[in-house]
Amino acid sequence: MSLPESSVVPVVPAPAPQQPATTAVPEPIVLAARNLRVFYGTSLALKDINIEIPRQQITALIGPSGCGKSTLLRCFNRMNDLIPGAKMEGEVQFDGENITEPGTDPVALRRRIGMVFQKPNPFPKSVYQNVAWGARINGYRGDMDELVERSLRRAALWDEVKNKLHRSGLELSGGQQQRLCIARTLAVEPEVILMDEPCSALDPISTARVEDLMDDLKDEYTIVIVTHNMQQARRVSDLTACLMLDETAKDGHRTGVIAEFSATDLLFTNPKDPRTEAYITGRIG
Numbered sequence: 001m002s003l004p005e006s007s008v009v010p011v012v013p014a015p016a017p018q019q020p021a022t023t024a025v026p027e028p029i030v031l032a033a034r035n036l037r038v039f040y041g042t043s044l045a046l047k048d049i050n051i052e053i054p055r056q057q058i059t060a061l062i063g064p065s066g067c068g069k070s071t072l073l074r075c076f077n078r079m080n081d082l083i084p085g086a087k088m089e090g091e092v093q094f095d096g097e098n099i100t101e102p103g104t105d106p107v108a109l110r111r112r113i114g115m116v117f118q119k120p121n122p123f124p125k126s127v128y129q130n131v132a133w134g135a136r137i138n139g140y141r142g143d144m145d146e147l148v149e150r151s152l153r154r155a156a157l158w159d160e161v162k163n164k165l166h167r168s169g170l171e172l173s174g175g176q177q178q179r180l181c182i183a184r185t186l187a188v189e190p191e192v193i194l195m196d197e198p199c200s201a202l203d204p205i206s207t208a209r210v211e212d213l214m215d216d217l218k219d220e221y222t223i224v225i226v227t228h229n230m231q232q233a234r235r236v237s238d239l240t241a242c243l244m245l246d247e248t249a250k251d252g253h254r255t256g257v258i259a260e261f262s263a264t265d266l267l268f269t270n271p272k273d274p275r276t277e278a279y280i281t282g283r284i285g
């Protein structure tokens with residue numbers, strides 16, 4: 001039955017309920033450096049490094065070549081320990097624990113803080129073995145097939161490799177190899193993923209896939225990425241630290257410092273430090 005026109009009551013939207021004023025709750029800090037200095041031999045590579053990395057966010061480290069981005073990244077899982085002559089002073093905290101203390105087991109630490117490198121570096125083994133490797137040496141007792149599939153799905157690679165799990169990982173394209181390395185890292189179930197220029201060896205399409213993947217992964221993981229590509233930092237990261245060479249060093253040493261650390265949008269639209277502005281506008285290379 002149709003209603004007479006006069007009985008149709010116009011729908012007036014109910015007033016929106018008053019929203020309480022909210023302030024964004026900052027994510028808890030998962031990694032922090034406090035008064036960190038890093039030496040290679042007698043050469044001071046980084047000084048006065050103070051930074052707090054929030055959980056489940058993407059933090060980008062940018063800055064000119066040689067300012068210490070990769071050095072800082074490697075401090076977070078003690079990868080610098082593997083470089084003869086490298087030494088850290090100050091504190092690096094992971095979940096509130098100072099991981100520079102001699103009591104920290106770097107191997108156990110690297111299980112919780114995984115790393116993806118610039119150049120995809122799968123082992124010369126099958127796709128399956130590449131993913132299973134870390135879990136196996138850590139004594140994983142669950143269903144390995146399930147873990148391999150889950151890790152490859154999480155790395156957005158499953159559909160491309162599900163029919164070639166037992167082919168060499170080296171037969172994949174560069175972009176697929178990098179996602180395989182990410183799957184290998186995820187299979188160890190880390191909390192943090194450090195990425196050192198993960199796209200610099202990839203074409204634009206593969207780069208876009210890795211960037212999309214990073215965006216997906218931040219629901220579960222904290223990501224710290226070193227990138228030379230400022231557009232990439234802008235696209236993917238929530239926070240950006242801009243490192244610079246310290247202009248006050250008089251002894252000829254090239255020492256990196258953090259010039260500015262803030263929300264990515266802010267850093268790129270309204271940099272507070274003239275060195276950041278010079279870098280992001282291309283005046284410092």
Ligand SMILES: Nc1ncnc2c1ncn2[C@@H]1O[C@H](COP(=O)(O)OP(=O)(O)OP(=O)(O)O)[C@@H](O)[C@H]1O
Nearest residue numbers: 040045063064065066067068069070071072083254
């Ligand atoms: N293994 C090493 N041994 C000695 N010095 C090193 C080593 N690795 C880096 N350095 C020095 O430490 C400084 C910082 O290097 P690092 O690679 O961390 O900078 P970066 O900002 O990541 O550079 P790039 O953008 O060119 O990769 C540089 O002066 C570099 O020469």
